[in-house]
Amino acid sequence: MKLATILQAILLTADKPLSLEQLEGYFAPEEHIARSAIRSALQELQGSCDGQSFELVETASGFRLQTRVAFQSWVQRHHEEKPSKYSRAFLETLALIAWRQPITRAEIEEIRGVAVNASIIKTLLERDWVRVIGHKELPGRPEMLGTTRQFLDYFNLKSLDDLPSLAEMKGLDVDQLPLVLAGA
Numbered sequence: 001m002k003l004a005t006i007l008q009a010i011l012l013t014a015d016k017p018l019s020l021e022q023l024e025g026y027f028a029p030e031e032h033i034a035r036s037a038i039r040s041a042l043q044e045l046q047g048s049c050d051g052q053s054f055e056l057v058e059t060a061s062g063f064r065l066q067t068r069v070a071f072q073s074w075v076q077r078h079h080e081e082k083p084s085k086y087s088r089a090f091l092e093t094l095a096l097i098a099w100r101q102p103i104t105r106a107e108i109e110e111i112r113g114v115a116v117n118a119s120i121i122k123t124l125l126e127r128d129w130v131r132v133i134g135h136k137e138l139p140g141r142p143e144m145l146g147t148t149r150q151f152l153d154y155f156n157l158k159s160l161d162d163l164p165s166l167a168e169m170k171g172l173d174v175d176q177l178p179l180v181l182a183g184a
Contacts, residue, residue: 002041002044003033003037003038003040003041004041004042004044004045004048006026006041007023007038007041007042007045008045008048008065010023010026011045011056011063011064011065012065014064016061016062016064016153017058017059017060017061017062017063017064017153018061018062018063018064019061019062019063020035020038020039020062020063022062023038023062023063024038042056042063049065052068053067053068053071054066054067054068055068057156058158059149059152059153059156059157059158060149060152060153060157060158060159061149061150061152061153066156087120089112089114089116089117089120090120090123090124092112093108093112093116093120093121093124094124094129094130096108096111096112097124097130097145097146097147098147098151098160098163099163101133101144101145101146101147101160102133102134102144102145102146103144103145103146104136104142104143104144104145105121105142105143105145106142121145124145127150128148128150128151129147129148129150129151129154130145130146130147130148130151131145131146131147131148132144132145133145133146147160
């Protein structure tokens with residue numbers, strides 16, 4: 001069997017992105033599958049996805065096969081639950097954390113001009129999109145917030161460098177943020 005076909009089967013059945021190291025772990029040592037061979041096979045697999053309804057995507061956590069965004073409206077019909085709708089406050093808070101991290105809740109409130117509802121931060125922490133990355137050296141030692149690998153994975157980003165620049169974001173309605181981050 002071709003290595004690219006084996007990797008395709010592994011990635012199709014995985015419930016999360018898999019790193020090169022994890023993919024390497026699927027093969028017995030006596031099979032002598034080098035990491036460079038896995039990289040080459042992933043490139044081959046990516047090429048074979050051209051013209052298909054799915055694509056190979058590399059995120060912060062690794063590689064995954066996923067349906068292309070163009071097919072989203074049909075594929076969503078599989079799921080009875082509606083995709084999450086996020087409030088403007090939720091999206092603004094997430095955007096501020098993503099672009100200004102590390103940032104404290106007080107700094108978010110200062111920029112937004114209104115208090116941040118505790119449930120927004122709680123939801124971001126529960127989704128594992130945001131984490132506490134330290135404490136600021138101020139009275140009360142407020143928590144500094146930053147994004148996680150799960151945030152990057154959810155929005156198909158390899159790193160924070162893949163975020164659109166703030167200049168690109170100017171003029172966009174905050175409701176368009178999930179589409180911009182997902183590359184739609």
